[in-house]
Amino acid sequence: MNIKAMMAMILQKQLTLRGVNSLAPSDYEDIIEVLIEQLRGLELNLAARESDDEQKS
Numbered sequence: 001m002n003i004k005a006m007m008a009m010i011l012q013k014q015l016t017l018r019g020v021n022s023l024a025p026s027d028y029e030d031i032i033e034v035l036i037e038q039l040r041g042l043e044l045n046l047a048a049r050e051s052d053d054e055q056k057s
Helices: 002-016 025-056
Strands: none
Touching: 002 025
């Protein structure tokens, strides 16, 4: 099982515990994909900021 599938399973379990039962398995995978893309963007943004800060010093 790959990381995305494991994360989707964790998300599904957590949402089910909170009463969300209406999503299809593909919905959980899609949500995880969006989250990973957003995290990558944040990581790149933070790296760029750190680089800018180092250049200013």
